[in-house]
Amino acid sequence: MGCVRPLCVPRERRTVGPLGDTGRVLRSVVLVRRGDDVEAHEDGTVTRLGREDLPAWVAAREPGHPRWVWDDATRWYPGLLAAGVRVERCTDLRLCHGVLRRSAHVDQTLLAGADTDGWDALSPVTADEPALFALADPADRLDPIAELARQQAALAASPELRRLGLLLAAESAGALVAAEMQHAGMPWRADVHDRLLRDLLGPRPVAGQRPAVLERLLPEIRAAFGQPVMNPDSPTDLLASLRAAGLEVTDTRSWTLREIEHPGVEPLLRYKKLLRLMHANGWSWLDAWVRDGRFRPVFLPAGVVTGRWASQGGGALSAPVQLRPAAVADEGWRFVVADVAQLEPRVLAGMSRDAAMAEAARARDLYQGMVDSGAVETRTQAKLGILGAMYGGTRGESGAMLPRLTRRYPAAVGLVEQAARAGERGEVVSTLLGRGSPRPGPWSRGDADDPATGRAADSRRRAWGRFTRNFVVQGTGAEWASCWLADLRNRLWRLGDGLLTDRPHLVFFLHDEVVVHSPAALADDVAEVVRAAAVEAGRLLFGSFPVDFPLDVAVVRSWADADAPLDPAAEDGNLPAEVPDTDVRAV
């Protein structure tokens, strides 16, 4: 991909975007494993070196701004980072292969090779210990040089070269960000986390025992339902006990129980909530996922079909708001927490070039913007209507809003409707930058009901239409976020000096939210570049089309404070009052 220059900026400006400095000719260096050695292929010359010499060799080359081409960043970059080497840019053949293979804008015959199946099947490496090389790695049977040539040929022949090239560049940058976030880790105070748990649950129980607070709630619940041996830990037992108590329930979900007027419901819900907290993010979570004051989930760019990131380990994508107080910046450092309000409706406005919706998006609150322009009466109507349009909701209030939204925002609604119809016909739909949706199963084309589920063919087609409807918006939203991240990564690097973790650096990313760990003195600069990167992402995706992506940015000591920024005068007011001297987690 060394020849690709997706940014359409004049060369003399030497603007730095997701691809790094575009003002110079890009050189690619392809890294290939050969047993214990590494071959570096560069302009026809081959350098062979021992694996232990690689970090120093890469570091020495880095000032020339090469593009490092490798089979898969998770197999190379953690080792480099561990050796203190950060690279500016790469081509991640695994991720690029995934995009190109599914893109409707690519001639698939150009990607066909002897090891295409191997590239299709290549999985990221997610071991905790970032070894530079694994034994018996299936990646070793793949030829990165041949694959690079195929990908370059496929890209060059694509009618959507610019957009696809941008997507590949952003995807590769994402691979770097993911490895760097795992390397740096999210600062996490086990002592604060433990105190939160003890406040809510009581002291850490020995294995197999209930925490004290749950133990106290239990008789209260049993008495209220008149079921002296009921066990709310077991869904089966709980359902049976509730029915024995005369309640006509068919499941034990919280929102089901909340509808019931019964004195036992309140303590039961409290019990379930606390039990869930202990299971999902309790003491064993701390033991498993927090080491040396850092929470290090594995981030997997494009781990979701829409292009969103997935994660492994520690449930990073569902880090409960309740525990965010435990994420505390290091002494003398701050978190800069930024998120985009209503990313997906804004993306929809941009990709459909719907002028009226873009006008509403000029407001900080897009839904309020819709109200102010007279499209709908209330903010709730706006939100329900938009969500219904993007998710395919037809019932209730969201469905009822659709005709009005269609009249007011014909391009935006038309785009998602078209995506839904295409999906119902079994066609592939594409995001703005050219990520293709997966093909539906073969059953979707026939009229037969699914023998496995008994679901009617018609119902399955509509379900697939809802998926493709959402795919184009969620997927393009992920592309915006990838460009934001990639550009932000470059800007953060230039703010500081030294190692990655000496400078402001990304520590968390969740669809439309980033957390940057920054020296306190640079936090305001970080806030500025976070906004600048968002502007750049909008420009990269939508050019001069006027759609805004306003950010909420907060400079805080704890992640939990992001929603209520600190008064600078009371700088340390939100920190825990005191930190225990002893580690009470010892069992």
Place this chain on the structure above:
DNA sequence: CGTACAGGTCTA
């Protein structure tokens, strides 16, 4: 006894 799945709850 180990694996697979269902149920539930957290995230955007």
Place this chain on the structure above:
DNA sequence: TATCTAGACCTGTACG
């Protein structure tokens, strides 16, 4: 009769 998207991951339970 009822279907509004994408995930992670815990437990208990059924099954081979």
